[in-house]
Each structure stands twice: as C-alpha cells, then as structure tokens.
Amino acid sequence: MYLLQGVVLSLLAATSAASPVQDVFPRQSGAGYSLKQPPLTTPWTDKVGTDPWPEYPRPQLQRPHWQNLNGVWGYQNASGLNAVQSPPFGQQLGQEVLVPSCLESGLSGIQGSYTLYSWFSNSFKVPSDWKNQKVLLNFDAVDYEATVFVNGKKAGFHRGGYFRFTVDVTQYVKIGQENELLVFVHDPTDDGDFVIPIGKQTLHPSHIFYTPCSGIWQSAWLEAAPQNHITQLDLAANMDGQVNVTVHTSAMNVTSNVLVTVHDNGKVLKTHSGPSNRPFQFNVESPELWSPDSPKLYNVTVKLGNDKVQSYTGFRTIEKGKVNGVVRPMLNGEFVFMFGTLDQGFWPDGIYTPPTKEAMIYDLKVLKSLGFNMVRKHIKVETELFYQACDEIGLLVIQDMPSLRPSQSKTNPADCSSSPILPNADQQIEFDRQLDLLINQFKSFPSIATWVIYNEGWGQITDYHPEIELTERVKQLDPTRLVDSVTGWYDHGAGDFSDNHHYANPQCGTPFYSINSSPYDETRIGFQGEFGGVGNNVSIEHLWNVQEAINTINQTYEIDETIDAWNYRSHMLLGELEDQVKRFACSGGVWTQTTDVEGEVNGLITYDRRLKRVDEDQWKSDIQALYDAAAARSNATTSTL
Template sequence: MHFLRSAIFSLLAGTSLARPGSQDKISTAKQARAAGYALKEPPLTTPWTDKVGTDPWPEYPRPQMQRSQWQNLNGVWQYQNASSLAAVQNPPFGQDLAQDVLIPSCLESGLSGVQGEYMIYSWFSTSFKVPKDWHGQSILLNFGAVDYEATVFVNGKKAGFHRGGYFRFTLDVTSFLKPGQQNELLVFVHDPTDDGDYVIPIGKQTHRPSHIFYTPCSGIWQSVWIEAAPQNHVSGLDIDGNMEGQVNMTVHTSSANITTSVQVVVHDGENVVATYRGPTNQPFQFKVDSPKLWSPSSPNLYNITVTLGKDQVQSYTGFRTISKGTVDGVVRPLLNGEFIFMFGTLDQGFWPDGIYTAPTKEAMVYDLQMLKSLGFNMVRKHIKVEPELFYRACDELGLLVIQDMPALRPIQSRTLPNCTSQTILPNAAQQAEFSRQLEVLVNQHKSFPSIATWIIYNEGWGQLTDYYPEFELTDRVKQLDPTRLVDSTTGWYDHGAGDFSDNHHYANPQCGTPFYSTSSSPYDDTRIGFQGEFGGIGNNVSIEHLWNNQNAINTINQTYEIDITLDAWNYRSHLLLSELQDQVRLFSCSGGVWTQTTDVEGEVNGLMTYDRRLSRVDEDQWKADIQGLYDAAAARSNGTMSS
C-alpha cells in the first residue's frame, strides 16, 4: 500500500496539514458533541469527522469581500421535517423544533445529526443577538448556500426568498431586528432534487444513488453569518487583473442607481503599489506597474482595500491573462501569453461524513494540496460549486480551476402512457432558470484568479436536443466574463460551440487525435483539443475504506476497469498517462482530466479512497508521468505563435 508522505504537504509558508496515516484509528463517529446534538455514524468517516465539534467552519466565508464587523451563526440550530410546500404558509414561530442540527451541513449527512432520506421540506431555526456597537448600521444576513429554495423569516416576518442550491445570497434584515434582544431566525427549505417532474441544477445528487450518482444534500450546507455595514455599502466586487497590470473593476453598491466615488488601494505585502479613485456601479480601469504575475508555478496575489464612505472591505486579485492562440499550427490555451498544458483531476467534492460539506477547511484543502504535491496544475470542479474558501485555496496554491455549471437532472427518463420511454429534459421555464443560475455562477466567481474555464454542459445532461442552447449560453457567458475560456459541451453532444473540442473516453485517452469513438466527436482543429475525462480505472479495497452501503458496494463492478492490486493499478495508470503523452507529442492534445481525486460511494477509481486514509498512487511514478506531459507539451510547441 502506498501512503502519502507528510513531507509533500509543506506547500505554503506557514501552512501544515496533519496527515492521516495507517496508524490512525478508524473513527466510530459516536462521540456526543453537545447536549441535544450528536453526530450520527455515517457509512464511512474521515480523519476530520471527530474534529468538527459544534463550532464548524469558523473562518470568514467570503474571502473576496471581507468585513471586520461580522458574527458567525454556524453551530447547533434546531430542525424539523415539514410535510409539504404549503407548510411555508404556517411558520412555527416561537416554537422549539423537533431536534438539533449542525449548521452548515447536509441533512443527509452524519455530521448534521439527522442523516435522513428524502429531506424535501424542512424548517431550521436559531436566534442571534446583534452587538451593541453595530447600532445605526445596516445588518446583513448572509447564506453561503442553501439547497435548493430558502424562505427566510426574522422575528415572525418574511425577510426574503432565494432559489439556487449553489450560490450565496444576502438579506438586509435591519428593519426586522429587535435591538438588544434575541432575534428569531427561521428558514424554510424546499429541496426537490430529482423528485417528480423537477428539472433543476443538481449535479450528481439523486434520491436513488447508484454508482456514479450519489447521496443528495439538502438544507443549509454552507456558512451563515451576519455583518454590519453603512446604509450605502459595497454589495459586490468584480475584479480582473491582467498580465499587463491593468485592473478592470466594478464596485457594486446597495444604492445601485446612485453613482458615487470609491477608493481602491492595491498592496503587495506591506507596500502600496497603486491607489485609484473610481465611480461605483460602473466599470473602471487602472494600472499596476510591473506586477508579479499569477501562475501555477508562482501564485502571486495582491491584497486590495476598497473604501466607500465609512464602509471598507478587503479583497485581492492575481495578475494573469487567460486566452487562446495558435502555436506551431495548433490552437492552444494560453496563460500569460504562453501555452499551458492543463492537467488535473475530476474533483467531485463529496465527503462520506458531510456529503457536500467538507468536515473542515483543513480537510477541503488537504485534497487540493495532495493534487498540487503530485504535480497537477489544475482541478476540474465537477458539476458542483464549492464554498468560496475552496477557490481562495486554489488561488493560493496555484491550481487552475475548470468550473462546471451543476448539471440539470442527468440521464433520467420517464415512461409515457403509451409505454415508451422519454428522456427527462427541461421545459422552457426550467431552461430559463438554468440560464439564470449559470449567470449567477459566473458573476459570483469571475474574480477568482485561478478559474480558467467555464463548462456549461457535461455529457449532454439536461442539454436540449430540439435546438442547440449551448451557442446562446456560450455567448452570454462570454459577455459576462470575456477574460476566460468556455468549454460549452464537455464530452458530448458537441455542435461546435465554445473554445474546446473536448473528448471523454475511458479508460484510454483520445485527445486531439485523428481517431475517436462514436460516443464522442472527432477532433475539431479550429478549437482546443482537450481530454475532458479519461482514466477511471479502479482498485477495490477492504470494507474499512468503503462507503458501507450494500447498494453502493453492489455497483463497484460497474467501474470501467478493476485492477486487482495497487501495483497493477499504478502500472495501468502509467500506461494511460504514457499514451496521453504520446498524443501530446504526436497530435494536438492541450490538456486532460484524470478521473478522479477520490473514490465516491460506489466508485473506487480515486487517487485516494473516499475516507482519504489510503492513497493508491506511487508518488515517484506519478510525479514523473505528470512532468512528462508538461515536457512533451513544451517540446511540441516550440514553434511560432499567432493569436
């Protein structure tokens, strides 16, 4: 067995990570956390399960717009099931709910203390007191993400509604509060997932988990916090720094129809490198001289202070330019004007103890540090959106991110009255909602330097067939964010939209090659040749490292290939990576995505097991093979470049 060595995780100055190893005892996950709340034993634990406690995720959740006056509302709340959507009309104000629940968490997870099934309608409650020194300011209530619809009540009055399971939202609750007293916060959540005729962005969540589709996540699964700000305050920041040192910026405010002045100060460590005063609620530009560029090999970041009247927020950016161009006759992705071979893993972002919610920030970053230590320069965030601290970690580590839009209800069908089968696809209203949420994804995440590419559709899941919506969606994404590439359809069905000619093939690659399989599309030399997924080879392990659910275990043999031993698994991995290297050297391959970072439930094809306790990789071999890909790409592209 090959275990990750602790030395490979010293990647950031001042950052260390306790490595789970063979000496660790497998957690029984039975320790009580506090009176009324207890962790439920999940089918599998991680080394962080017993470290969560009742003060989860204490970090400030929004790294690109931080305020000093804030209060974390995470911890033990109350929860009870609701019978239907109509329950929202009769809120249980002033009542104790049925049981305690840990926030943030997925109701289906052991960490929640509930670990339920079919959690479609739910009530959550807590109370909070506003600090006295916040008097006279606006009090903003923030949710990192609630899956799927949230109706929020404060002190018996409806404060707001939000739809979309992956995106943060903010409510100004000042007018609902009782100064100096406890304030009741009540949240009704409706999460249909793939129930009935709902077609919504769900990624790989399903009420019927099987092999590549997993346990769903319902409820308040990211952090909740309040903060104080002046009545006219910064409500959003769009920041892009390019390789020429130009900063393109928009400072959005709560008074969106009023244009006033805002001051921006850019810091390189202790040194101020630029100061600029610009207008609010409209784009402006200024220059930083000779910036240190951001890249995977040198992830330089600059801190930014934004001051609007009495409101001050902290942010940051990295200077880099992402584009495409023709290098030695081949269309390539470019970072700072040079071809970069993007190579990473398919990263599902699932956890056996928390489902969608990593047990701790340390646990979440552990996965990324493992990838970086092996030499990967990219991660494909697969049909899920992570907490914003994930992207901050990628910015700091120097990991490019290919960000998927969470897929609409994937490859499910219904039986019609005439006994024929019909693929479940979105109707016009559902497609419009998908388009709206795609825009939210881009707008909320386009300031993270590490994000290099947006993916709209994965393998045709939820992709309409009577017309090609990816063309108009690609155009819209390019309008919202002209600074990145767009992979319109990763895998299939590719009709020519976007910047990538993206092939999925298991187990061996077909990247930018003059051959392909009928499930994918032939390489289009007017776009970037990319291996959107390959690998996927599996190696079964003993029960203490498996998701201990019999239905999941029964699907292990659906894996594309099972290698009996770790030596065989590493041998096969080496052959597949060598084959990809040949395609880089001989043809037009510009990057690839290996399936996958970790096992998930009934899948056993991860670099690590689902509990993160066992690594399958022969580190030296993998490091050499990954470096070989970069070397082959460099040798293949030593010719001339044109944009």
C-alpha cells in the same frame, strides 16, 4: 498501499487581508446534538465538534465586523410545501442539526433521507454598536429553496442550491436583544417532475450518482455595513498590469466615488479612484504574474464612503492562441498544458460539506504534490474558501455549471416509449439564470481558467442548441476566461474547446474518436475532458458501507486486482496521453478522479482519505512527461486568437 498522514501541510502564507474580528454571542448549547455514525468516516470526522467552519467565509469582500451563525440549530421535518404558510414561530423544534451540513450526512446529526421539506431555527443578538448600520444576513449555500423569517416576518427568499444570498434584515431585528431566525427549505433533488441543477445528487444513489445534500450546507453569518455599501466586487487583473474593476453597491442607481488600493506586503503599489456601479480600469507597473508555478497574489482595499472592504487579485491572462499552427490554451502568453483530476467534492461524513477547511485543502495539496496544475470541479460549486485555496496553492480550476437531471428517462404511458428528462421552457430559463449566478459570484478568483456549461449532454436540449447562446452570454459576463460549452457529448461547435470523453484510453485532439464524442475540431482547443477511471477495490474499512453501493463497484470502467496493477495501468494510460501530445493536438486532460465516491473505487485516494493508491514517484514522473512533451511542441511562433 500508502498511508495518508492525516496532517495537512499548512497553506502558503495568506496573501489576502487578515480575517475580520468576529462579534461573538452565545448560541444554542448543542446539548441535544450528536454526530450520527456515517457509513464511512475521515480523519477529520471527530474534529468537527459543534463550532464548524469558523473561518471568515467571503475572502474577496471582507468587512471588519461579523457574527458566525454556524453551530447547532433547531430542526424538524416539514410535511410539504404548504408548511411554509404556517411557520413554527416561538416553538422549540424537535431535533438539533449542525449548520453547515447536509441533512443526509452523519455530521448533521440527522442523517435523513427524502428530506424534501425542512424547518431550521436559531437565535442571534445584534451588537449595540451595529446600530444605524445595515444588518445583513448571509447564507453561502442552501439547497435548494430557502424562505427566511426573522422575528415573525418573512424577510427573504432564494432559489438555487449552490450560490450565496444576502437578506437585509435591518427592519426586522431588535438591537441588543434575542432575534428569532426561521428558515424553511425545500429541496426536491430529482423528485417527480422537478428539473433543477443537481449535479451528481439523486434520491436513488447508484454507482456514479450519489447521496443528495439538503439544507444549509455552507456557512450562515451576519455582518454590519453602512447604509450605502458594496454588494459585489468584480476584479480582473491581466498580465499587462491592467486592473479592471466594477464596484456594485446597494444604491444601484447612484454613482459614488470609490477608492481602490493595490498593495503588497504593506507597500502601496497603486491607488486609483473611479465611479461605483460602472466598470473602470487602471494599471499597476510590472506586477509579478500569477501562475501555478508562481501563485502570486496582491491585496486590494476598496473604500466607498464609510464602507471599507478587503480583497485580493492575481495578475494573469487566460486566452487561446495558435502555437505551431495548433490552437492552444494560453496563460500569460504561453501555452499551458492543463492537467488535473475530476474532482467530485463529496465526503463520506459531510456529503457536500467537507468536515473542515483543513480536510478540503488536503485534497488540493495531494494533487499539487503529484504535479497536477489543474482541478476540474465537477458539476458542483464549492465554498469560496476552496477557490481561495486554489489561488494560493496554484491550481487552475475548470469550473462546471451543476447539471440538470442527468441520464434519466421518463416513460410515455400512451405508447410506453421513453425519452430523456429535459427542462421545459421555464426550467431552462432558471438554469440560465443560475449560470449567471455562478459566473458573477466566482469570476474574480484568479485560479478559475474555464467555465463549463454542459457535461455529457445532461439536461442539454438538442432540438435546438442553447449552448451557443449561453456561450456568448458567459463571454459577455466574463470575457477574461475560456468557455468549454459541452464537455463530452453533443458538440455543435460552440465555445473554445473540442472536448472528448473516453474511458479508459484517451482520444485527445486525435484523428480517431468514439461513438459518443465528436471528431476533433482543429479550430478549437483539443482537450481530453475525462479519461482513466481505472479502479481498485479495497477492504471494507475504506469503503462506503452501504450494500447498494458495494453492489455497483464492478460497474467501474476497469477493476485492477492489485495496487501494482492499478499503477501499471495508470502509467500506460498516461503514456498514451503523452504520445498523443507529441503526435497530435492534445492540450490537456482530466483524470478520473481525485477520490473514490460511494460505489466508485477509481480515485487516487480512497473515499475516507486514509489510503493513497498512487506510486508517487511514478505519477510525478508521468505527469512531468506530459508537460515536457507539451513544451517541446511550443518552440514556435505564437499568435493569439
């Protein structure tokens, strides 16, 4: 086995603007908070402390004055949904919790279960120089529903466990004084009849389904903004130098002039003015293009009246085209063989919340060092700092929409028959709305290459085919990327990919397929959405020490008794994929998976990130062989579709 060093290589020099200055005020001391011992730790567990995630959390829309609310908050369990009608104003809650964290995690200090209803409390001061400005309260992710109260007044509500939301609290706060903040959170996960986007979360963890995450699990923070301010910035820059911009503002029905400047290392490359709340375009001459081999980014400044924000972009074009008669994914006019791992984004100490930014980036650095050029973010959405890191490191991202209840059935009491748990009409509408949130929040990150709507039929209605309409909706919201409408199963011809899942052997763009998948469709991109998954058990100090999880280890697709056997089997499977690239129409693949998770032991790295299984020289060679085989298929006339 190969020991991980626990020291993360520093990121490439940041290309986005320097982080704004934080206006700091004292918060709760954290005297009552303590880390709960999780079933497994990582090298970063003890480094978290009571000041977690101090980084500026929104890299593509940065303002100069902000206040981080992360740290120790008050917490208490709530009795039910009706508890929101009786907020505990002016009361000290019974426990202390670390924000951001999952209530089920050791890092939270709670390590609870069935935390369906919760109260969170904190206090904050608004600096006196924020007077006459909007005071905006930001939550980057709260799972699942959040009701926000400020100084005894209901200030906002949000539904959706993966997406940021902003509450304008200007009318509720007292400048220069302590302000009381209460948040009521309801997170049903897969309780009862709820059908909501949950990904791999379940209240009953078993093998490929894991411990859930409830509560404020990404950063909470305040910022000051002018009365008319930028609320969303859409940037898309292509390989021809065209920059497409939409500057959304708080005055949605008012058109104002905005000024956009693209600069590089202090040198202004282009300044252009355009209207707010409407798309406009301009060109930058001969930009250096973004790719995994050369992840070049450019700083962008946007001014709207008194509002000035910093952002960044990368020039690249993602499309599909024909190369030697085969439909391929194209990056900057050339066939790109996309090869990465299935990345669950779970942590033994933080569940959904990585212990630190350094820890999060460690996983990405391991993938990049082995030669992977892509990561599939599997039915989870990360902090925006994750996608910034992919932009900077040079990793393409296949981004899944978190799935509805997966692989679960209900029993009809009339005849004892079983049927899959699928969304009703209202639940499907809510899924569609949250898919919109996903696209709109993350579509400006250059590294994201593909959106995935459904994974393996989980929550996918088959009486009709909603993915067909949803695919068109995604392409309307974001015409700059590819769409993998259904990865794995129940393919009805929508989207850009003909995507097969098969364990352990690949079936990528081939004239053979398994019962759960569809035949390769030559009008779309042949892709191996998942394969591999071979496992190797490890000693207890590297396992999620929960007996129910340990009992399911042998459900792994294949168990190899030694590290040498595991690397041998991996080599054989990668060689088989290489042969399919040479012979058939395989344009990329996703290896399962980056790390072990709970009862799964099929990661390149163990769940605690302390051991690598990979023979690094072998893996680098095998991955490079895939790119070489793809390149050999590219020496022909290319046309776009």
